[in-house]
Amino acid sequence: MTSDYDIVVVGGSIVGLTTTLALAQLGFKLALVEPNFHSPTMPGNFDPRNFALTLTSIRILENLGVWSGLDATRNAEIRHMSVWDANSNGRIEFSPHRVGARSFGVITENANLLQALQAETRRQGNVSVVEDAASQI
Secondary structure: OOOOOOEEEEOOOHHHHHHHHHHHHOOOOEEEEOOOOOOOOOOOOOOOOEEEEEHHHHHHHHHOOOHHHOOHHHEEEOOOEEEEOOOOOOEEEEOHHHHOOOOOEEEEEHHHHHHHHHHHHHOOOOEEEEOOOHHHO
């Protein structure tokens, strides 16, 4: 299989998939090289790998059509933040209400974000996923 692509993205993790979607929605023809492109299994309990998504990251995911594909029951809003130094008494507290926001963003599981990104990538007609050797491009 040899094809002409505008862009080849190597790696289908969170950053690779987000980049692929953004470029695909701009009209580029892409090959995504990812040997493990399969729907992640969402464990019954939780995925211990997590992402903190800022409000800007959420807007990007909304614009890409990904946000609505996340399982909202696996998200937790960031409504308060404390930062401290273990070697001193220094501590600072942050509240989104002080800047007129409900939250700073959300924490979500890696598998939750990955499955939503993969699902949206599959819907793109101008993205070919190459799961075999990169020599097929």
